[in-house]
Amino acid sequence: MKGKSPWPLALFALAVSLLAVAPLLYILFRGLSADPGTWQRLWVGQMPDLLLQSAALLTGVIAFTLILGIAAAWLVERSDLPGRRIWRVLLALPLAIPGYVAAICYIILLRRGGVLDRLLIDYAGMARGEVPLPPLYNLGGAILIIGLVTYPYIYLPTAAALRSVDRSLEEAARMSGRSGWQTFRRIALPLVLPAVAGGALLVGLYVLSDFGTVAMLRYRTFTTAIYNQFTGQIDRSGAAILSMVLILLALPLLFGENWFSRRQRRLTSDTAWRPRQLARLGRWRWPALLFVATVALLALGLPLLVLGGLSVQGWLFPTEADRIWGINNEGILTFGFNSLLVATSAATFATILAMGPLYLAVRFPSRGSRLLLTLSRSPFALPGIIIGLAFVLLINRWLPLIYGTIFALVFAFIFRLLPQSLSTGESALRSVAPSLEEAARTMGVSPGRVFWRVTLPVAAPGIAASWALVFITAMKELPTAILLRPPGFDTLPVRIWAAASESVHTQAAPPAFLLIVLTTLMLLPIMHSRLGIDRAMQDNL
Secondary structure, eight states: OOSOOOHHHHHHHHHHHHHHHHHHHHHHHHHHTSOHHHHHHHHHHTHHHHHHHHHHHHHHHHHHHHHHHHHHHHHHHHBOOTTHHHHHHHTTGGGGSOHHHHHHHHHHHHSTTSHHHHHHHHHSOOOTTOSOOOOOSSHHHHHHHHHHHHTHHHHHHHHHHHHHBOHHHHHHHHHTTOOHHHHIIIIIHHHHHHHHHHHHHHHHHHHHHOOHHHHHTTOOOHHHHHHHHHHHOSOTHHHHHHHHHHHHHHHHHHHHHHHHHHHHHTOOBOOSOOOOOOBOOGGGHHHHHHHHHHHHIIIIIHHHHHHHHHHHHHHHSOOHHHHHHOGGGTTHHHHHHHHHHHHHHHHHHHHHHHHHHHHHHHHSOSHHHHHHHHHHTGGGGSOHHHHHHHHHHHHHHHOGGGTTSHHHHHHHHHHHHHHHHHHHHHHHHHTSOHHHHHHHHHTTOOHHHHIIIIIHHHHHHHHHHHHHHHHHHHHHOOHHHHHHOOTTOOOHHHHHHHHHHTTOHHHHHHHHHHHHHHHHHHHHHHHTSHHHHHHGGGTTO
């Protein structure tokens, strides 16, 4: 749309972008103004180990998720795998499971005295302490659990890209004598590579930002070190310094993801619908079915079984610890209401605030509007623990009256979620033809009424899907809630964290089960929309 942008819209977008970039600027200010001795102590005492452990976790999880995601996407979209429609949904549902919940489930299953240990002792006659259990509190355990909840970031965009590749290219390769594997390796794989790489970079951003999972598994990374610095030190400068280093590690992944996303939009697509010729698996059909079933069982089935079983156990056979915490989690409805209140408020306000920079950049493109949109996206490079830390420091200094209130918690959630709302909302706005708005403007309708009467109704389905994805992320958010929740105001993630930290797993299971149910109910409708399939990989960041 040509013309000068309305000044109220520009002012609104400017205010949003300044609020969004404030945490980043404050963390940089606190880190750069820290005492040189603090820098020296951290660089010598902590930084080498943190860099090594974070790099090992990052590399391992990306490699693991690439294998799971690409294999699952090809089997579901390109082969005659039995039950392809069912697996297409089941393999995406682990998006609804927070990493820290999966960690709790596997700790319950595989720890000494856990479910598997007791079963083998009671029914296999093995002696206590002799049961061979895989270790979880190490790098391998962290890779396994984080990989199981993040492989959909690769599976979903890869599957969508495989559906959109121009099949005439593959047919031409097959007609020239290429085998099915050669066709996939030389034609399909290069075309879907931007989607695969973009998903892998999103996995990397998740790994760097994860706090709950690595804390549960006692695997030390930057996020756990930042939390320990913040909670254990009077001077918070050490936490700011570690946050700066983590931001620098995340920036290449962030820019890389944006670049691959633009490449993916130019992916060759097939506009003429024709039934796709599926690869016949032959004797590999049942091993392939076993593979996808195992992935779905480990990522989705076992966590649900463990949480459901423990919830029933805490209800029917409460222990003394259950009685101390409250039999059957009597306050679970309150925790659920608190989570719904915060998630609904934050998702709604984040969606509304995102419309300012987005509409300005999409309908009035200029260097200034693009700059404001970029500044508004800046929290995307900040893990939740850093955003929570930044808002604790900012609010405590500049807005002490709202510190420790629900307003501070919702405020931090809004700007934690704003980049995701911008990413998903942009597609919705760009789906509205500018000619519709221009036609209304030529009839003398004001810009504000054009937005309400034309733009918003047309973009509403995409904006609703965007809101739902932001809501799901808000429901699962842990570190921001831990740092900014008011006293006595527990959300479902906080309650899960508190109970699991005290090893009262029967009291952690009901809120975890309720959290998964609520997020799954919101995720299922999105998966049936085009926007949901294309943007679901943006969730949990």
